[in-house]
Amino acid sequence: MSILKLENVSYAYDGRNRVLKDLNYQFEKGKTYAIVGRSGAGKTTLLSLLSGLTSPTGGKILFDGRDVQRIDRYQYRSRYVGVVFQQFNLLPHLNAVENVELSMRASGKKIPEKRRRATDLLDKVDLDEGLAKRRVLKLSGGEQQRVAIARALSFDPDILLADEPTGNLDLTTQEEVMDIFSRLAHEENKCVIVVSHSPEVAASVDEVYELASLRQSKKRRKG
Amino acid sequence: MLVIINALKSISRSMGRNILIGIIVLAIAAASCVALAIRNAAKEAEAAGIDQINITGAITVDRQKMMEGIQTNGRPDMDAMRKLMAEYPDLSLDELLVYAESSSVKDFYYSSSISLDAGDSLEAYSTESSADSSEDSGGFPGPGSFDNRQGGGVVIQGGTIGMMAMGDFTLTGYSAEQAMTKFVSGTATIVDGELFSFDSEELTCLISSELAAFNGLSVGDTITLANPNDAEETYEFTIVGIYTDSSSSQSSDQPRFSTAMDPANLICLSYQALEAITQNSASVATAGTDYMGNETSTAVRGQLASTFVFTNLEAYESFAIELAASGLGEYYTVTSADLNNYQSSLLPLQNLSQFATTLLVIVLAIGAVILVVINVFNIRERKYEVGVLTAIGIKKPKVALQFVAELACVTIVFIILGAGLGAALSVPVANELLTSQIEQVQAQADAQNTNFGRTTGGGPMGGGPVTTIGGPGGTMMSVFGDTAEVSYLDQINATINLPIIGQLILIGIILTIISSLAAVIFVLRYEPLKILANRT
Numbered sequence: 001m002s003i004l005k006l007e008n009v010s011y012a013y014d015g016r017n018r019v020l021k022d023l024n025y026q027f028e029k030g031k032t033y034a035i036v037g038r039s040g041a042g043k044t045t046l047l048s049l050l051s052g053l054t055s056p057t058g059g060k061i062l063f064d065g066r067d068v069q070r071i072d073r074y075q076y077r078s079r080y081v082g083v084v085f086q087q088f089n090l091l092p093h094l095n096a097v098e099n100v101e102l103s104m105r106a107s108g109k110k111i112p113e114k115r116r117r118a119t120d121l122l123d124k125v126d127l128d129e130g131l132a133k134r135r136v137l138k139l140s141g142g143e144q145q146r147v148a149i150a151r152a153l154s155f156d157p158d159i160l161l162a163d164e165p166t167g168n169l170d171l172t173t174q175e176e177v178m179d180i181f182s183r184l185a186h187e188e189n190k191c192v193i194v195v196s197h198s199p200e201v202a203a204s205v206d207e208v209y210e211l212a213s214l215r216q217s218k219k220r221r222k223g
Numbered sequence: 224m225l226v227i228i229n230a231l232k233s234i235s236r237s238m239g240r241n242i243l244i245g246i247i248v249l250a251i252a253a254a255s256c257v258a259l260a261i262r263n264a265a266k267e268a269e270a271a272g273i274d275q276i277n278i279t280g281a282i283t284v285d286r287q288k289m290m291e292g293i294q295t296n297g298r299p300d301m302d303a304m305r306k307l308m309a310e311y312p313d314l315s316l317d318e319l320l321v322y323a324e325s326s327s328v329k330d331f332y333y334s335s336s337i338s339l340d341a342g343d344s345l346e347a348y349s350t351e352s353s354a355d356s357s358e359d360s361g362g363f364p365g366p367g368s369f370d371n372r373q374g375g376g377v378v379i380q381g382g383t384i385g386m387m388a389m390g391d392f393t394l395t396g397y398s399a400e401q402a403m404t405k406f407v408s409g410t411a412t413i414v415d416g417e418l419f420s421f422d423s424e425e426l427t428c429l430i431s432s433e434l435a436a437f438n439g440l441s442v443g444d445t446i447t448l449a450n451p452n453d454a455e456e457t458y459e460f461t462i463v464g465i466y467t468d469s470s471s472s473q474s475s476d477q478p479r480f481s482t483a484m485d486p487a488n489l490i491c492l493s494y495q496a497l498e499a500i501t502q503n504s505a506s507v508a509t510a511g512t513d514y515m516g517n518e519t520s521t522a523v524r525g526q527l528a529s530t531f532v533f534t535n536l537e538a539y540e541s542f543a544i545e546l547a548a549s550g551l552g553e554y555y556t557v558t559s560a561d562l563n564n565y566q567s568s569l570l571p572l573q574n575l576s577q578f579a580t581t582l583l584v585i586v587l588a589i590g591a592v593i594l595v596v597i598n599v600f601n602i603r604e605r606k607y608e609v610g611v612l613t614a615i616g617i618k619k620p621k622v623a624l625q626f627v628a629e630l631a632c633v634t635i636v637f638i639i640l641g642a643g644l645g646a647a648l649s650v651p652v653a654n655e656l657l658t659s660q661i662e663q664v665q666a667q668a669d670a671q672n673t674n675f676g677r678t679t680g681g682g683p684m685g686g687g688p689v690t691t692i693g694g695p696g697g698t699m700m701s702v703f704g705d706t707a708e709v710s711y712l713d714q715i716n717a718t719i720n721l722p723i724i725g726q727l728i729l730i731g732i733i734l735t736i737i738s739s740l741a742a743v744i745f746v747l748r749y750e751p752l753k754i755l756a757n758r759t
Contacts, residue, residue, distance in 0.1 A: 053614060053752040078616020089611045089755055093236035105225045106617045151615075 002026040003064055003158055003191050004050060010058030011045055019045050022059065025209055029158065032185045032192040034202045037211030043195040044086065046211065047163050050193065051083045052076045078107045082152030084162035088144045090136040096122055096147045097132045100154045107155035121150040124180065126173065141168040149177060153184070159191045160184060166201060178204045226621055229612075230628035244597060244630070245637040248734070251590035252641020253648065255730055258583035259723045260649035261656070265576035269569055278533040280559035282322065282546065284311045289554050311554050319529050322549075327542035330532035332402040335497050335525035338390035338483050342447030342457060347391035347482040348437045390451040393483045394428075394490045396497025397421065402530065403491065405468065416442035416464030419492055424499040426492065429464040433487035441465070448490075452521035456507060458500055460490070501525050536562070571660035578656065587730065594738035602626065602745040609746055610754030623746040627739040631731075638731040646719040 004027040012018040019042035027033055037043050048054045049061060052073040061068045068076060077083070082103075090099045100118035104111045111117060122132045125146035136144055145168045152160055160181065166174040178201060184190040185206070194201055202208050234241050289311075293303040314322075316333065323331035341347050397403050399421060405411040419427040428446075435441065442462055450456035468486055482488050501523055508522035533539040543557045602609075605626075612622045 048752055074613070074616045074618045076616070077614070083614070085614070085755070087755070089614060091608060091611055093608075094232065098232065102229070103615050105228065106612075106615050 001028070002062075003029050004193075005062040006049075006059065007062065008059035009049065009056045009061060011042070011049060011054075012057050015057065020049075020056075020211075027159070027191050027193055029191045030185055030189045031207060032181055032205040033194065034205040034208045035193065035195045035211060036197055036202050036208055038197070041211040043197075043211055044163055047083070047161055047193075047195050050159075051081050051161050075108075078103075079109060079155065080157050081159045081161055082155065082157035084145070084148045084152045084160070084165045086163040086167070088136075088148040090144060090147055090151070092135065092137045095133050095135050096127060096139065096143075096150075099136060099147055100151045103151045103154045109155055111155065118150070118154060121153055122147065125150050126176065142170070142173065145169060146173075146177075149180070153180075157190070159193065161193050161195075163195045164197075165194060166196065166198060171200075174198075174200060175204075181205075225617070226625045226628055229625045230632060233625070233629055234632055240601065241629075241633045244594065244601075244633050245640075247590060247593055247597070248634050248637035248731075249641045249644065251586055251734065252638040252727060252731070253644040254586040255583055256642050256645020256719060256723065256727060257649045257652050258579040258586070259726050260645065260719055261579035261653045262576050262583070263720070263723055264653060264718070265572045265579070268572060272565060272569070273536050276561055276565055278536060278539045278559050278561050279530045280533065280539060280542070280557045280562075281529055281531060282314055282319065282551075282555055283558050284308075285554050285556040288556075292554075307554070311552055313527070314555075316527060316529070319527075322542075322546065323531060325542055325545055327533060327538040327545065328531050329534045329538070330401060331529070332397075332399040332532075333494065333527060333529040334395050334397045334402045335494060335501075335527050336393055336395045337497060337501065337523045337525050338451060339392050339394055339448035339458070339523065340390040340451045340454070341392065342449055345438055345446050345448070348431070348434045348485060348487040349482050389481045389483055390448075391482050392448060392488045392490055394448070394492060394497060394500075396492050396494040396525070398494040401532070402494075405470065406466075410470050411466050411468040413464045413466045416462070419463050419496070421493045422495060423493060424495045426458055426460045426496050426500070427463045428460045428496075429466050429491040430462055431487045431489060432465050432467045434490075435462075435465045437487075450504060450521065450523050452523070453507075453509070456504060456521075460492070466491075497525060531557075533559075571657060571664050574660045574664070575653070575657050578660075587734070591734055591737050594734060595741050598630065598738045599741045599745070602742045606745075606749060606754050609749050610751045613749070613751040614755060619747050619749075623739075623743040626742040626746065627735065630739045630742070631735045634731045634735050635728075638727055642719060642724060642727050650718060 004025075006023045006025040009020060009023040009025075010018065011020040023046070035043050035046060045054075049056055052068050055069050063071065063076060063080065090096075091102065094102065097115065097118045100121060101114050104114045104117070119129065119132060123129075127143060127146050127150070131139060131143060136147055139147065145165065149162070149165060152162070162181070165181075166177055169177060181192045181194065182204065185192045192205075194205060196202065289307055290304065293300050293307060319333070320331070322328070400418075401407060403411075406413075413429065414432060416429075419425075419429065430440065430446070438446075440446065440462060442465060444462050445459050446462065447457050447459050449458075468489075470486065505520075505522040508520045511519045511521075513519050531542065533542060539557070539559060539562070546555065546557055547553075609622055612625075613619055
């Protein structure tokens with residue numbers, strides 16, 4: 001049973017510049033996915049559609065069988081989908097722990113010991129306590145990316161969407177991050193969708209969707 | 224909870240911005256606090272003052288209204304006026320006593336004045352070369368009498384005495400101590416002897432120290448006075464007391480039409496004694512006709528002045544309603560010089576209160592505009608924050624609420640500080656402003672007095688309009704009568720109390736709502752994807 005399903009999804013900016021056309025993808029829990037493609041292929045647009053930040057201009061996206069357009073998309077984003085943005089989108093006036101805590105509070109879920117959970121998550125992405133208490137603007141790009149990953153995981157979402165999550169990480173950390181994603185999918189039954197142009201990332205996931213430039217796309221099953 | 228936590232974190236992490244907003248709110252709060260305290264204190268002082276004053280009044284004929292009612296071609300028709308005046312005679316003591324029975328009236332007293340000539344052994348006090356002013360034409364004198372004239376609350380009665388000769392002295396008979404207002408106020412004091420009995424018809428009297436010294440009189444001596452129309456009709460008075468009148472020396476430079484108008488020539492006695500004189504005079508009088516064919520009499524006639532005392536403003540107003548409802552006539556009215564004087568005394572305070580209200584409106588308007596502008600810039604700067612918060616699933620209204628909460632917290636804190644500052648400043652600022660207002664009003668009044676050739680020092684309002692009826696003598700009274708000094712309220716207790724704090728909180732809420740309205744509109748318009756995409 002797919003947790004996310006794209007049915008003939010199309011998207012065009014300003015109603016004319018079509019970026020995506022008739023996509024029919026399915027994403028299941030317990031698996032990792034990679035969406036790959038060249039620059040301008042619409043990877044980030046697809047991630048925006050999957051995260052409910054925008055709506056398709058054609059077709060529909062089903063979450064757990066329900067049309068995302070017809071459900072409360074704020075609740076969808078805050079409770080069910082954790083997003084790691086390419087630009088991290090952290091709040092600069094808060095420190096790393098507070099950014100993670102904020103997402104937990106925003107979810108409205110009853111999460112005990114938020115501070116401890118935030119610290120643990122940051123520790124998991126290799127950010128020690130000293131860095132965790134720094135304002136995010138004082139962290140490097142890689143460190144900010146790890147904070148963004150910790151934030152996306154903080155409220156235990158069913159789906160994890162990540163836009164180039166390893167772009168600012170060294171190879172070792174990349175592997176560690178991808179290991180975390182794998183564990184989340186395989187051990188905690190999450191659906192992890194990664195947008196990336198990294199061959200290493202594509203190689204480490206269960207399934208890869210390749211977005212053809214402009215209108216062509218195909219599914220490449222690993223095996 | 225999310226909103227509050229986020230708001231507090233945002234405040235603590237953006238101190239510079241919030242201090243800037245806070246300083247503006249502080250200035251608004253302090254200025255508003257001072258303005259509100261002044262307004263409140265002015266209102267309280269007015270209410271407290273009106274409770275404290277004993278309102279006295281009299282039933283008068285509203286000649287102004289009368290003249291307005293009979294105007295033809297923009298000018299009053301004097302024939303109609305005379306006719307109308309005849310329809311509105313002076314009320315008799317018996318009629319006045321009926322109105323004095325009203326539950327609104329706390330006390331009622333009256334006095335009556337006549338004019339008599341000096342007997343053989345007595346000379347009227349005068350600083351001029353000739354003291355003999357008898358046979359002067361004109362009406363009834365009496366500017367210096369200690370009667371209960373209260374500016375607008377005067378009724379001089381006595382009918383037509385137009386051609387009656389004027390004597391050297393004014394004799395005023397009082398019904399009660401309260402009627403002797405100068406003695407009550409302390410302007411006049413008995414320095415020798417004692418007061419006459421109000422219940423006695425015996426001809427005992429008080430004379431001024433000037434008159435006593437001028438004639439070498441002392442307590443126990445007797446003086447003889449005569450009817451100015453009939454020298455044979457004489458009355459012998461026993462002096463029971465001598466008084467000094469501080470106001471008589473102040474008014475000595477005023478022009479006199481008769482020695483009877485000099486306060487030094489005022490002889491005080493009981494109303495009963497005066498009534499005995501007028502009754503006796505009427506009984507021995509001879510009748511005749513003047514050159515115009517009008518009936519005349521040699522009898523001396525008293526001019527009645529009456530005063531109603533009211534417990535408070537409410538009683539005064541209800542008495543006015545009762546009077547109007549009694550069917551007495553539309554031009555009869557109740558007037559009170561106390562009230563006029565009191566209202567005049569409040570002029571600087573009312574100016575100050577008006578100034579405070581204007582200040583309040585300006586401060587709030589400018590403050591609100593500044594806060595709106597700051598908030599608009601603030602929100603534009605924080606657009607990215609709005610994008611992130613909405614991207615992670617916080618609903619726009621919650622984000623807007625967070626911004627409102629931030630502003631509300633800053634506003635509340637600085638309103639409290641502003642109230643403290645305002646509380647410290649309000650009393651000295653209010654009194655300083657009041658002093659300058661008084662100086663301004665006094666300067667205007669002095670300039671006006673100087674322009675009219677009057678000596679300065681009197682109140683600008685001159686005791687309010689004096690309405691007199693009963694002949695030209697009455698008019699002279701109003702022209703040369705002593706002007707009542709207006710004592711301005713020069714201190715107000717502009718302290719902060721609970722209602723003011725409530726009003727300040729209300730101002731804070733209104734300012735927060737107005738200034739955060741811009742924030743709310745902006746937040747609701749923003750789309751997270753657009754914000755984040757633009758940033759990318």
